[in-house]
Amino acid sequence: MIKFEVLKKHSHSSARLGVLTTPRGKINTPCFMPVGTQATVKALTPENLESIGAQIILGNTYHLYLRPGHELIQELGGLHSFMNWRHPILTDSGGYQVFSLNKLTKVTEEGVKFKSHIDGSSHFISPEKAIEIQKALGADIIMAFDEPTPYPSDLSTTKKSLQLTTRWAKRCKDTFQPGNQSLFGIVQGGMHSSLRKESAEQITALDFSGYAIGGLSVGEEKNLMNEMTELTTSLLPTNKPRYLMGVGTPENLLTCSSMGVDMFDCVMPTRNARNGYLFVNGGKINIKNSQYQNDPEPVDSNCCCYTCKNYSRAYLRHLIMAGEILAMYLLTLHNSTFYQTWMKRIRQAIEDDIPFSFSWKETAE
């Protein structure tokens, strides 16, 4: 079981400094969880993740259920042992991927029928099944099975959807056996304030160990996302961790931390790295750009990561242009370091109770 403690409140925003204690270790919040979709954070070893200060990673139930299968992972000692990561893991419920990776899903009160994106085989996941899979995987924090509402959706569709999510959340809660695991509920409600309120009331009434804000960062404008995050966060209990799912840019992390969000996850740092987009102070660069062809400077001279300490932009550009595997490692390591360092700066500012004096903007190149 987890324990969450708010250590300090920021007087310049609604941000809070916290510590989330799990059976496998402590997590300083606000935190960013690197995404380990298929039992690996792409291109990084567990030691790399430790070295950059990651205290918790995320695993994807949908992917692991399909391949290699949750029973296989259980048989081999659970996800931690399987992937050699001894620190905390959070698994999502699979709901998001079931819908985003499948064009044809059939949703009933009972659950969701879908076809595997790998081999087309038919599958069915119910709230009970999602909990069973996550129990087999053995993550420290697991998520209720929800129906993410597509964007845009009208009031009536969104209302029906959030109510289904509530009934599924209750079924998850009922079937869940705590033990070493903790279960988080997910608030939906689309982009409708009244429905965010309705969902938050229903989900918090079920008394979970933590609460996630789902259904955001799905194509809506930044301001709308911020509005929904701020509203939803204000509706959640202050003594439980708040997790904004699938978000986002460094700017998002700063803005939403200042609204009182404690946990984030996103494929952005790792996926961007593999495409040559590197996060630096103030923005993002595309290392494939010809301007870096003979650039002897590191990606970011202020960055303390292995990549920036040892390699030039010219070398990194060469590696990615030549399709070399080492590029994937070096660039992922840099971006992942940037994200962990970014969260550390946010936590430090809360600790010191000074305004957030740094910013980051998505730059067009």
Place this chain on the structure above:
Amino acid sequence: MIKFEVLKKHSHSSARLGVLTTPRGKINTPCFMPVGTQATVKALTPENLESIGAQIILGNTYHLYLRPGHELIQELGGLHSFMNWRHPILTDSGGYQVFSLNKLTKVTEEGVKFKSHIDGSSHFISPEKAIEIQKALGADIIMAFDEPTPYPSDLSTTKKSLQLTTRWAKRCKDTFQPGNQSLFGIVQGGMHSSLRKESAEQITALDFSGYAIGGLSVGEEKNLMNEMTELTTSLLPTNKPRYLMGVGTPENLLTCSSMGVDMFDCVMPTRNARNGYLFVNGGKINIKNSQYQNDPEPVDSNCCCYTCKNYSRAYLRHLIMAGEILAMYLLTLHNSTFYQTWMKRIRQAIEDDIPFSFSWKETAE
């Protein structure tokens, strides 16, 4: 300049234990050089290579000339600095790749015209140009530009080819300015004993710092390769290092070490790893095989590499089946460790002057 010293002769074979001293460090021989084609040994960092005991790596002149270009690498401080490898490097001359990666090459006395395999652009490399490129790259040991004889080739074709190689070798020698670099000559002669003898006589007469045996492992039977290697090695001076290019399996390394070869290079351990073929004592396994699906054992329980110390066959199989980048790293690290350990065992047996009591066979699965 290099210095080569034979420390001990094996009384059970023609093997010898040696030490090759270069301006960037010592290399214990017989040695295996991991191949760093495009300024990176695929999937490994320099620290990984150090940790497995690699003392020298190979770079490919042809690839680096085309991308990112030798002038660019020179501008950035040379290949060592560019790729962050402070230990010895050997570059090949580009001859082999010019022919093997191009269907249309035009060979004249002057040199070779060819088209880039990357963008189809036209290029010309002469012996003088090959030395110029290798000077810019700055490897510790560089190779003369040769014409590898295709297999099979009749006596007359092979004779003409080896004589061209000799004239080119002389031009390389003439244009070469020693400084910190050392130049090796390459013996050709195909599968014809009389021509191997002719080539060895002509090349050794030019007095290089070391001698390579080229034109083998090109599709001929194992026994024929061994016969040619044994013959050629016997024709080379005993006080200079002997390098068998592009070879081979662990069995080849053992057999040819016992004939007095001191240096080897091959893409086999790294390329096999990326395809799931792993070297273990006594043979090779294909980790993709379904028999490893739920196998909790390491690849090789006697192996001391990071992969074998921390991961199950089941996990490695999952990673490669899922197309994960981490698989490339973990499998390459294992195979590269196997090769370095294999050479260490060979050196130890010579040192102890005991017969080679171990063997390895290519196994069909």
